[in-house]
Amino acid sequence: MKSDRSSSQLSLQRPELLAPAGNWDCAKAAVENGADAIYFGLDRFNARMRAQNFTEADLPQLMAFLHLRGVKGYVTLNTLIFPKELAAAQQYLRTIIAAGVDAVIVQDVGICRLIRHISPDFPIHASTQMTITSAAGVEFAKSLGCQLVVLARECSLKEINKIQQQIAQQDTSLPLEVFVHGALCVAYSGQCLTSEALGGRSANRGECAQACRMPYELITDGETVNLAERKYLLSPQDLAGLEVLPYLVKSGVTCLKIEGRLKAPEYVANVTRVYREALDCVMVQLAKGKGMPTTKLPHLPISPSTSQERYNLEMAFSRGLYTGWFGGINNQELVHARFGKKRGVYLGEVTRIHNEQVTLKLEAPVKPGDGIVFDCGHPEAKEEGGRVYAVVQKGKEVVLTFGRHDLNLRRVHLGDKVWKTNDPELDKQLRQSFAGENPQFQRPIYIEVYGEVGQPLIAIARDELGNIVQVESAISLVEAHTKPLTKDRLQEQLGRLGNTPFCLGTLSNHLNGTVMLPVSELNRMRREIVTQLEELRSQPKRWQLSLNASLADLLPSLTPPLFHSPPLPLSPSLIVLVRNLQQLQAALQTGIQTLYCEFEDPRAYTKAVQMVREGQTIANQTIWVAPPRITKPGENWILQQVRASEADGYLVRNYDQLQFFATDRCIGDFSLNVANSLTADYFQHHFGLERLTASYDLNITQLEDLLTSCSPQWFEVTIHQHMPMFHMEHCVFCAFLSTGTDYTNCGRPCEKHEVKLKDRVGSEHVLKADIGCRNTVFNGTAQTGAEYVQRLIDLGLGHFRIEFVNETPDQVAKTIHCYHQLLQGEITGSQLWRELKLQNQLGVTRGPMGVSALQS
Known part of the structure; x- marks a missing residue:
């Protein structure tokens, strides 16, 4: 799969595409499908402890692989660190820095201080777990020595633009990163204490139990509200920012992040490829002066198209796709509340059940081998599902046949919604995208050629990362009587870069006169260019690492008098x-x-x-x-x-x-x-x-x-x-006790009713709203x-x-x-x-x- 990026785009700010990697296969899937960088956890101190994760011993090999392919690698050290862990964290950080990792993503303020103390230049990215929602938050991160800020997912495009304006005016500007796709936490990251409250498993320690994906009943003024099939009151649809990419590029964000370190490599390959191709297309359009978005942002739900991109994203993993908070607050759409787990592509409703066959009015493609599930409105119960054996089209309907005894059709009902949850053919294509040892996604190099009769041919090649090499021919150029070295001939020979990490971006021909060189020598030069560029790219980053600086230098003195502490009460x-x-x-x-x-x-x-x-x-x-x-x-x-x-x-x-x-x-x-x-x-x-x-x-x-x-x-x-469990932008009052979208039209039910959420074990938790219409669920x-x-x-x-x-x-x-x-x-x-x-x-x-x- 070759990159489709022209040199005209290089003058524009193309955001980095950052993909998740929970293991080696995910890392390869990201690289081969166009990620500019990956982020991954090690076996400690990361917010996805359930992921397979890498080990410290993997780092040299992993970073060499990534850098050879022109991809950066960021380590997630995005949990709180407890006092007795600081010494281990220090050694951990020294290993990470020495391995040439490109940056570390951090939540803990103390860890930011420790990194900057032992290394003056190693990049720190402020995690979304730091709950940064404003210019003041960016300034705080900068004061800690951070080089990039991952904004809270609750920031709208309007707010992102406002933050950009403010940090530019205050001269505290840092690059900003935003999540563009994947699961949305209903609570602000870094502010969710639900798992801690209910079981001593902290989300701030990578042990989230996903209580937001569970069903709840709404109790208003002591009475249960009948919400029909809507039970998943705290489970947002998945974020899909595909349609707002032009707005994100225009906003100047530096990095677009895909969520999913717990997901399979097929998910990583699928979503990375969709966003790589879409982002490249946006950059081409913007470079041509087309597709420039207006300053006014309309409300932006994903359109109900059946495009291949949407199909792929839904098959990757979907609880429903939505633009999240990018378009502002819409409490009616953020959480549909009908299920809290993966669905996939919606196929239609059951219209007939007869002789081991199910008929439905089809709304998306289905074929033998696809996996489907029947949704009767009770996703908390065991659901019927299986693989399609045969598909027969009958007018506007389709008849699906299943293997004998694969389904209990007595548990399937007329009107059940049918979802395609698996497409083996798509999965096979995705696995092929990162199978084998040869690079499949190639990144462009740009070559300039100089020379004249009697002089060697000089080729200067550079990649997008700034690496540059110069190769000379071993023999001199001679005057051409036939087949001179035209731009086309040079492109043909020097562009034969199959099985390498590179493809030819542009070639500039600065040869004087009609000259020639044997094809064998051009081929040797091409191979030499590849070898030298690969060698340069594979070098580990060399960050400064002070051998004398240590954790002990930063620990507060326990010798009185201590800094301005008020006296203890009697x-x-x-x-x-x-x-x-x-x-x-x-x-x-x-x-x-x-x-x-x-x-x-x-x-x-x-x-x-x-x-x-x-x-x-x-x-x-x-x-x-x-x-x-x-x-x-x-x-x-x-x-x-x-x-x-x-x-x-x-x-x-x-x-x-x-x-x-x-x-x-x-x-x-x-x-x-x-x-x-x-x-x-x-x-x-x-x-x-x-x-x-x-x-x-x-x-x-x-x-x-x-x-x-x-x-x-x-x-x-x-x-x-x-315990304040969930603290969230999502307003349950507005979503389920009104037909409004936000505070402007909800009628303020939060001021009129006492509301509780009843969980699966019968506990009733108190719901409160604050002046900003943010909700907190308090443990009952x-x-x-x-x-x-x-x-x-x-x-x-x-x-x-x-x-x-x-x-x-x-x-x-x-x-x-x-x-x-x-x-x-x-x-x-x-x-x-x-x-x-x-x-x-x-x-x-x-x-x-x-x-x-x-x-x-």
Whole structure:
């Protein structure tokens, strides 16, 4: 498969096409189908631990293979790193850098610091797990030494363009990468605690259990809403950005990323090829001045065409294809809710069942050997399916025959939807695309030829990566009496590049006069060009790697006095976070000194501050208010509303808020993902935060490691809460309690109803919306780490937080009283747990702080 790229495109910014690789076959599939780069995990510290993954020992061979083929390789080190893992991570990074890897994709702030300390030039890519949604996030990544930012998938094209404008104006510009195809997480990456909450398996550690793909019931004001066959309320359709490629190119994004490190090599080959060919076509059109998109972006669902590209993408893997958030918010289309697993190509509905045969009105091609499944609207149950044995066309309908006993036709019904889930012929074609040892996807080289009679022929060849070689003929040119070296003859001989990684892009003929050279010599020169270019390309990248720099240089000093840490309270301090004014009133009456408010409407913060100051009964009582978890371009008005409350301080959640509230008293919340001392030290010293909330991914042992690796005065720990599981742009209120698409036309059902999501085991989880219309699903059962409190006090921790969601004022008062008793030593953690568990409406379990400790 030859590349169809002309030199006229080289002046345009062609985004890099980045493909996933979970193993060697996937890497070959990506390379042979046109990927410019691949990303892959090793056996530790990557966000797809279920993938087959590569090992450190594979790196030299893998990188040599990739570089020979003109492809870059990026390692994913995109998880949080715990304190005891930092030393291993340092050695891991040295191996990666020494192997000539092209970049590492990172989530953890401390790991960014460590990389930049041991290597001043090794490229760092800020992972989508860093939840970067704004210019402030890009600036934050740049301050850590990152060279590229992978934006959150929730960013629309309009927002991407706005971020590009802002970072250009602020001179903090970094290349931006976006996901263009594949599975969409419903929650913001880096902010999903669902797997952690439900089973101690953290998505921030590569162990996502995919709870978003499960069925849920919608409970509104205590009643189950009849949504018919729509049960998969949190399962988005798969992202397909094929139709917005011109807009993405115009936006100036540097890299287009395909999701799928858990997918098969056929998927990688299929999707990579579709996007390679489509992107090349877009670049040709734009280079000719055609196809330039307008500045106004229309709503962009994928059209219901049956083009080969769409067919291939649906057969690769599809839960339905959609442009995701590129076209903005459309809650009616993002999640169709009818299934949460792979379907494929829609064939039609069953119209007749007779004599082991099924008739349907066909909407897409089907042939013997294809695999199909019958969808009766209950995908959670076992579904009938099998291979087609014979196909007979009857007018506008088709009769499908199956092998004897392959199907239980009693479980197939009239009206069932039929999906093609497998096309063996397509799979065979795809496997052939990366089979064998000879390169099948060739990348262009550009040759210039110089010479005259009596002088050697000089050929200068360069590739797209900037490698350049010069080869001279061993004999001189002579005057041609017949068959002179014309451009066509030179192209014919020097372009014979079969079985090499190259194809001839353009050839420039600068020969003087009519000259000739034996064909055998031209062939030798061609082979020499290939050999020298291959040798240059196979050289490992040589990054600077300081032998003297080490992790120990960055670890915070444990010798007092520590950096501006406030003194520990005389006795352990209880902090209470409330989510409405009634809870706040109840907390005030218990004499709590430090109060946090996280309300759905920040305008209510003014009233909350007024209540605290007017009802103040204890000295130095403070009220802190929380902005929403996510801030996007154009949303500073929300932060201004928060500041207008004139609270004592702010609970900051993201990079915009670190910047906006830089001159105010601030405490860093759990969403900053502080899991080790290098990260904690960075936030303390660069932003002057009074305290940091330890990451919710830490179990008790890891939390103890964090508190002993830096000052415990820097931290507070949440010991009672309804874990915020999903935090998402998807608005369940809008999608299923209205016919609107977004906040402009939904009628605001979030302000009128109390909503819960009921999972498969009967647990009901609380759904809340914030001022930005983002939803959070809170675990319906509160979790406590009370049994570990005394251990944490003994380590010097002085600040303990408890959080409420939908508790009544009476429950708030009772819970606060129990934790007061715990911190005063009047009851044990086990006694508190039993006491709260007796309050049936509240319901409390031992949380993942303990669950994870048992599993670690």
